[in-house]
Amino acid sequence: MGLEERARNGTGWDAIDVADEPQVHAGAEWRSELYRIACAQFQRTADVLDLEPEFRARLLEPRRSLTVNFPVRMDDDSVRNFTGYRVQHTLTMGPTKGGFRYAPGVSLGECAALAMWMTWKCALLGLPYGGAKGGVRCDPHELSVGELERITRRYAAELIPIIGPDRDIPAPDMGTGEREMAWFMDTYSQQVGHTVPEIVTGKPPVLGGTEARRPATGLGVVYAIEGALERLRWSIRDQRVAIQGFGNVGATAAEELHAIGAKIVAVSDVRGGITNPDGLDVRAVLAYKAENEYVEGFPGAEPVGRAAVLEVPCDILIPAALERQITAENASRLACRLIVEAANGPTTPEAEDILAERGIPIVPDVLANAGGVTVSYFEWVQDQQKYLWDVIEIQERLRRQMRTALTRVGDAAERQGVTWRTAALALAIERVAEAAKLRAIYP
Numbered sequence: 435m436g437l438e439e440r441a442r443n444g445t446g447w448d449a450i451d452v453a454d455e456p457q458v459h460a461g462a463e464w465r466s467e468l469y470r471i472a473c474a475q476f477q478r479t480a481d482v483l484d485l486e487p488e489f490r491a492r493l494l495e496p497r498r499s500l501t502v503n504f505p506v507r508m509d510d511d512s513v514r515n516f517t518g519y520r521v522q523h524t525l526t527m528g529p530t531k532g533g534f535r536y537a538p539g540v541s542l543g544e545c546a547a548l549a550m551w552m553t554w555k556c557a558l559l560g561l562p563y564g565g566a567k568g569g570v571r572c573d574p575h576e577l578s579v580g581e582l583e584r585i586t587r588r589y590a591a592e593l594i595p596i597i598g599p600d601r602d603i604p605a606p607d608m609g610t611g612e613r614e615m616a617w618f619m620d621t622y623s624q625q626v627g628h629t630v631p632e633i634v635t636g637k638p639p640v641l642g643g644t645e646a647r648r649p650a651t652g653l654g655v656v657y658a659i660e661g662a663l664e665r666l667r668w669s670i671r672d673q674r675v676a677i678q679g680f681g682n683v684g685a686t687a688a689e690e691l692h693a694i695g696a697k698i699v700a701v702s703d704v705r706g707g708i709t710n711p712d713g714l715d716v717r718a719v720l721a722y723k724a725e726n727e728y729v730e731g732f733p734g735a736e737p738v739g740r741a742a743v744l745e746v747p748c749d750i751l752i753p754a755a756l757e758r759q760i761t762a763e764n765a766s767r768l769a770c771r772l773i774v775e776a777a778n779g780p781t782t783p784e785a786e787d788i789l790a791e792r793g794i795p796i797v798p799d800v801l802a803n804a805g806g807v808t809v810s811y812f813e814w815v816q817d818q819q820k821y822l823w824d825v826i827e828i829q830e831r832l833r834r835q836m837r838t839a840l841t842r843v844g845d846a847a848e849r850q851g852v853t854w855r856t857a858a859l860a861l862a863i864e865r866v867a868e869a870a871k872l873r874a875i876y877p
Contacts, residue, residue: 464496464521466543468757472550474783479859482852489867493553496546497564498522502592506584518589520568522602523549526870529600530566531556531807531814533607533636534589536582536614540569544757548778552807554862555800559839561811566602568593574609586614590621597622599632599818605810606636612648616641632817635810642817646828647809652686654805655776657833659691659750661840662772662797668749671695676709676748676770678702678740679755680729683776683803685720687752692716696750702743703728708735709746745769753780760785768794775799790853798855800862801836801843808835 473494480490499521505513519542522530532552545567552565570589574582596602606615615637622633631642639645663670673696677684680703688698698716700709705728708714714735722732730737738746744759747769753759754776760768765785773789774797775781781789781796789796812828823831847857 464499464543464546466541466547468547468779469543469550471758471779471782472547475855475859476550476863478783479856479863482850482856483860483863485863485867489870492870493524493863493866496521496523496549497525498596499542499546500593500596501542502589504588504592506581506588508581509578516570516572516585516589518568518570518592519545520566520593520596520602521545521549522564522566522596523553524564524866524870526866526873527553527557527564528562529564529598530602531561531563531605531810532566532568533605534567534610535569535607536572536574536585536609537569538571538573540571545569551778551800553866554859555804555807557862557865558800558843558858559804559808559835561807563603563807563811566604567607568604569607569609582614583617586610586617587621590618591625594622594625597633599630599814603632603810603814604634605807612636612638612643615643632814635813637813642813644809644813644816644823644825644828646825646832647806647813648682649686650809650832651776651803651806652683653690653829654808654832654836655683655687655752655754655774655802656690656694657805657836658797658802658840659687659774661837661844662774662795665840665844666772666795672697673750674699674711674713674748675750675752676700676743676746677752677754677776678707678743678759679753679777680719680723681754683806684752684754685723687754687776688716689720699748700738700743700746701729702738702740702755703730704740706730706740707738707743708732709738709743710735711747750774753777756780758782760789762788765789766792770794773797774802776803778803786853786855796853796855797840798858801839801854801858804839805832805836808832 502518503515505515507513548567549565556563615634619634623629636647637643675691675696675698677688680701692698697713699711708729719732723729745767749771751770751773757779760781762784765788772795778799809832843854843858847854
């Protein structure tokens with residue numbers, strides 16, 4: 435007899451024998467396709483490292499997760515319930531760090547995968563953080579500014595028990611930005627009774643943020659490309675580049691690469707893409723998008739689907755949009771020589787195997803898009819010290835840190851005969867495992 439039938443028959447919960455009911459496997463609550471990919475990458479790297487079973491157990495699953503359901507009064511005076519999440523992958527390295535996003539597909543499993551990747555990203559760049567990620571399941575495009583503010587403030591209030599400037603520091607992600615960080619910071623500050631700018635990063639500069647944060651992830655991608663091309667002994671000039679995703683990250687990367695001599699042959703956004711084998715005028719595309727919101731219809735270019743842009747012939751392919759875009763289904767059709775992952779988790783393990791057989795290297799997400807969290811760290815340090823660094827100094831610090839990490843990854847890949855992803859994850863996992871070993875298990 436199932437639980438629903440027993441309830442209909444008036445059987446009390448104390449009379450239910452749970453032994454005959456299906457049991458949820460440990461960790462199943464955060465299982466998702468994205469989490470499967472993150473775990474597969476971890477296990478592959480753990481095998482290469484011959485990682486001890488203790489540290490496989492301690493590092494594989496998230497340390498802490500919080501799911502919240504909260505009511506919000508909408509503009510029409512109705513009340514809607516929203517579900518939010520915050521996942522902290524490891525508490526070993528220091529406070530946790532990671533963005534929160536607003537999107538219809540936000541789930542516990544998605545946040546668990548992204549939190550794990552954030553741990554490796556921070557460890558690889560030498561940042562004193564564990565990984566975290568969170569978000570609210572909603573479509574921000576269907577919400578008014580007032581509704582978004584009420585959602586943000588209520589979400590922030592719900593997270594008060596587990597966040598803090600030395601506990602967990604959120605940041606912008608998909609569907610959120612400086613505005614949401616200002617609301618979040620103000621809500622936390624109101625709760626504790628004084629202004630706490632270091633509770634979030636990615637804030638408006640006037641509230642303790644930095645102008646360097648907006649382009650940081652895109653600039654980090656460019657610095658990673660420069661370092662990778664030096665190792666491959668390719669010149670940046672006239673390299674043909676295709677970019678899936680023309681938001682802040684993709685647009686910044688396109689503009690900077692175009693400025694240093696690369697040829698941007700295709701870009702796409704949520705509505706579709708455009709391509710021109712002779713190269714796009716990036717500034718004209720940016721101006722057109724600013725006026726029309728999307729790149730679709732840009733004159734002097736041919737239309738291409740937002741997924742088909744991945745298959746445009748190019749030298750460097752930059753997936754800068756969503757997760758799981760390069761799969762076993764389309765990996766054989768990619769016509770590039772190098773992939774640089776500006777998005778989180780854009781390539782599935784099955785696709786990566788196909789690309790490896792084809793000899794197409796990948797600069798992995800945990801390295802390529804680490805510019806955002808690196809500059810977030812600089813902003814956090816600024817706020818802690820109450821001392822402002824200028825934009826040029828921050829960007830130079832970012833360049834040095836990205837190039838140093840890329841050199842370490844490239845050297846490890848050559849030394850161990852593995853892919854850049856495996857090398858990057860190996861360096862990160864070794865660092866976190868060493869910290870976990872030294873801290874031992876309490877009590």
